Amino acid sequence: MLIIGIAGGTGSGKTTVVRKIIEQLPKDEVAVLPQDSYYKDNMDIPMEERQKINFDHPDAIEFELLIEHLKQLKQNVPIQQPVYSYLTCTRSEETIQIIPRDVVIVEGILILGNKKLRELMDLKVFVDAEADDRLARVIQRDIEERGRTVSKVLDRYQETVKPMHLQFIEPTKRYADLIVPQGGNNHIAIETLTRFIERNLSCFN
Numbered sequence: 001m002l003i004i005g006i007a008g009g010t011g012s013g014k015t016t017v018v019r020k021i022i023e024q025l026p027k028d029e030v031a032v033l034p035q036d037s038y039y040k041d042n043m044d045i046p047m048e049e050r051q052k053i054n055f056d057h058p059d060a061i062e063f064e065l066l067i068e069h070l071k072q073l074k075q076n077v078p079i080q081q082p083v084y085s086y087l088t089c090t091r092s093e094e095t096i097q098i099i100p101r102d103v104v105i106v107e108g109i110l111i112l113g114n115k116k117l118r119e120l121m122d123l124k125v126f127v128d129a130e131a132d133d134r135l136a137r138v139i140q141r142d143i144e145e146r147g148r149t150v151s152k153v154l155d156r157y158q159e160t161v162k163p164m165h166l167q168f169i170e171p172t173k174r175y176a177d178l179i180v181p182q183g184g185n186n187h188i189a190i191e192t193l194t195r196f197i198e199r200n201l202s203c204f205n
Helices: 014-023 063-074 131-146 150-175 187-204
Strands: 002-008 030-034 079-085 090-098 103-107 123-127 178-180
Touching (some): 002 187, 014 030, 123 150, 131 150
Parallel strands (some): 002 123, 123 178
């Protein structure tokens, strides 16, 4: 099993990079573990308090469960991946079964900041993008997918997203084996990543 970590700031284009890689690989060869699925369940916190959660801080993520699930997949054991809702800031009672695959991609803003998680990765990638580009994507995504207003998105960006990026995300670039500038628009980097995965897949088969 080949485990690839793909990190980068909020709105950097990580998800696009992952999608484009998967599109070029054989069907059912890749499993994806999004960090976003492993945010801690906040059902015991009042809704008003949940809306103040700092999703860009490592403490918001249940890394222990993510690491355990990754180890289970390496042992060829299926897992039940949590389903997290940004609208309610809680986990659903439902889960998604993930079957072990030859390639597992772990994707998220903070995944390279956890040493135990990093040690499970065969390749570590950091998707880089200019701050202005990331902010534009965050505004569009949070309005369309998370029901936030432009004002709330900008407030959150200044209060948490930007300072957390500088403190916890940007520094993890030094752990990357490969840095991908321009996010999903960097076709050469995506092609290089895909070829790397294909070469490793040929070793498994």
